[in-house]
Structures are given as structure tokens and as C-alpha cells.
Amino acid sequence: MTTAQRPTPLVIDFLAEIAHPWCVINLITLERALMSLRNEVRAEIQFQPFELSPKLGPEGETVAEGLARRLQWTASQALDNQMAAQARARAIGIEYTANPERRLWNTFDAHRLMRWAGRQNAARALYLALAEAGANRGENLSSREVLARIAGEAGLDAAGAYAVLASDQFADEVRTIEVHYRKLLVFEVPTLVVNGKHRINGAVNYDAMVSGLRQIAALPA
Template sequence: MTTKQKIKIDIFSDINCPWCYVGERRLNKALQQVGEQYEAEINFKAFELNPNIPQDGMGRLDYFKGNYGEQVVSQVPAMDQRMTEAGAEEGIKFNFSDSMTVNNTFNGHRLIWLAEQYGVQHEVASALFKAYFTENQNMNDLAVLKEIGVAQGLPTERLENFFESEEGKVEVRQMEAFAQSAGITGVPAFVINDQYLVTGAQPAESFLNVFKQIAPTIQKLDIEGNSCEVGGIC
């Protein structure tokens, strides 16, 4: 019986980031192909693209115009089309609209942090992506966040006063500080075995090549993929 090689993968991502949704699916696809060879330990780490956004969010077009000026509006349909096609290839249904809000995701990251304690972090993160991008739900609506948490296996009583407490706040900020110190400026970013960084939503084939190169030794790879930059459009 062969022993599986263990790979630790920390995914720095934001719920507001469509490439993070795509990147997570592509990583899963790669891991499914090598499931007999590798045992992956996956952890989602917090990264806020829009940390200063108001608690009630901003209209998507207003947000883009505020960062890039009126001229960006004409580019949004092509950007959405590209993103929708990329998502469809991974089984993701993106529903972009002018009425979408860009949410403050700090509380969503706290929920993902809590989910790790119950072994459902991956499920909660995936559910948040779907709720935002497919169902256009508000990712800072505490009732929505609680509902998603319970649906993915978090105890109802554990969530009762969770968001009103201080729990998870320090931990989320520490994760974000680590990302900053590590030079991560966009997401998704995948830190493998605590010392090897892959940036962007790589195709599944790229992840497979990475796995081969880090076994048995770690090497620095210089590959770039699509990502969302801080305060930027995707």
C-alpha cells in the first residue's frame, strides 16, 4: 500500500472575487485527478479586496466608477461575458447585473474561519460563492450568513450571537496581515506547503504540474494567472 503524499494548500480568497470561485473549482478538478497520489489539506484564508467598503455595500457600477471613472462602464459587459464563459467551463453559473452590490465581506470571512472548527470550511466557502454570484445575495446580511452556516453543518446555537461577538475578528485580521507581509496583492493566491506561492486562477493542468514539481522538493515557480487586484475590477 502506497502512502499518499500530503500537500497543504492555503487559499487566500475573497467572496467578492469571481476568479477565486473559478480558481477553487479548478484546484478541486486537479485534486480529483490525483486523489490516489496526494492527500490535500485545504484551508481558506481571509483576504478583503474592498476592506473599506461601507457595511451596507455599494452598487457595483458605482463602485467601479468610483475607482476607475465613468469610462469603465463601457468595459463591464465584456468583462462580465469573459467571466461568465470562464465560470461556465467549471460548472459555475455567474449572474452579473448592474444592480449587484459589492459587499463588505469581513463577516463572511469570520464565518469561514468558524467553519474550519467544524470541518466544513470548504463547504461554507463554496456556498458563499454560490449565494453571491449565482443568487446575488448580500454577503454582509447576517441572517443570510447564519442560514448558509447552518445549512452547511454549523450548529444553530453556535451562530446565535456569533456575529455580535468579537469572535474571529482578530484571526481574520491576522490572516490579512500575513497576506500583506507575504506580498500577496491579489487573489486567488495559493500557498502550498507553507513556502510556495501560486497566484491566480490557474488551469487544473497547471496545478498538476505544480504538484509534480513540489514532490519531493520545493521549487520556486514563476507562473501568473487571472486574479482580482485590491480595489480593482476583474
């Protein structure tokens, strides 16, 4: 008689920018892969902050402007990337409309709010609410009033959220985490860091996600 093998525990640091379509795509793909692997791995997903543009001013910038500044992409390349994200999102049941002129905002406060939500086991709910508001409705995610309202829409206490945003709570924590991952040479998201050392970079498809997680789970602890 054989004893069934216990699922391998995995701690997955999900490094993501707020309202970044490829990050949302990667989250849903990860969750579906983990469901398929539920008899092989037991995973804990930890949402970790990562700002693509930490010095972005209050005026924000468009998606196309951000890609041109960070990656030297042309307007045509930015549109192609947005259209690819739209196609991938809709293929897995997420509504996302390509718009290179959509405005991006500084997300430091949004990441602080994510740390607060995480203390209440509500990081996923807030992340998806922020993604919907920022990526599809084009809301200003640097506005503390907007962030507090979205927290309320996600089932959190809006007044409590605003109190956090009006303070400096979680500011040092967010900065420390971001510095840690930049020291590990993480410069783009989405990125998964599994068990603190193994990476899955980019918004990989379902098959690649399953394969990558299975390979990591098979490695010696």
C-alpha cells in the same frame, strides 16, 4: 521489487474573497486537479480570509465600481471580466451569471463565520453556500441575519452562527491572517500558497493547476 512512492503531502492555503466568482472557479479547478493527482500528492486545503475591500462601508458598491476603484478598470473591462468568469464557470459546471451591477458588501463578518465553520470541518460547505447567495442571488453578505440563515442552509447551526456574529469571536484571528498575507505581498485573489512558500496566482486553468502542483510537489521539502 520496488516500493511504491508515497504521495507528497501538500498544505494549500486557499486565499479567497467571499462570493468572488474567480475564487470559486479556482476552488473547483483545484479540487479537480488534486483528484487527478491523488496518487502523487496528498493535500490539505485550508480556507484563509482575504478582503479585497476591507474598508467598504455599509452601502456596499457594485462589481464595476469595485474594479474601477481597485484596478482602474473601465465599465467595458469590468463587463469583459464578468463575461469571462461566466464562461469559465459554466465550462466547469458552475452556474454564474455575469452582472457588473451586482452589489458587493463588506465581508469581514463572513470571514469570521468561515473561521467558525472551519472548526467544524464545514468551511467548504459554508464557502460555497455564501458564494451562491452572494454571487448568484445578490444577497447582502454584510447582514448578520443573512449570514446566519446561509449557515443554516449549509448545514450548520444558524443560532450558533448568529451568536458568533454578534460577538467579536475570530475578529483578531481574521485580521492577523490578512496582515500576514499582505506582508507577503498578496494583494489579489484567488491565490494559493502551498506549504507556506510556493504560490499559484490567479484562476489558472486545469492544465496549469495540475502542472503547478506537480512542480511544487517535486521540489525539495
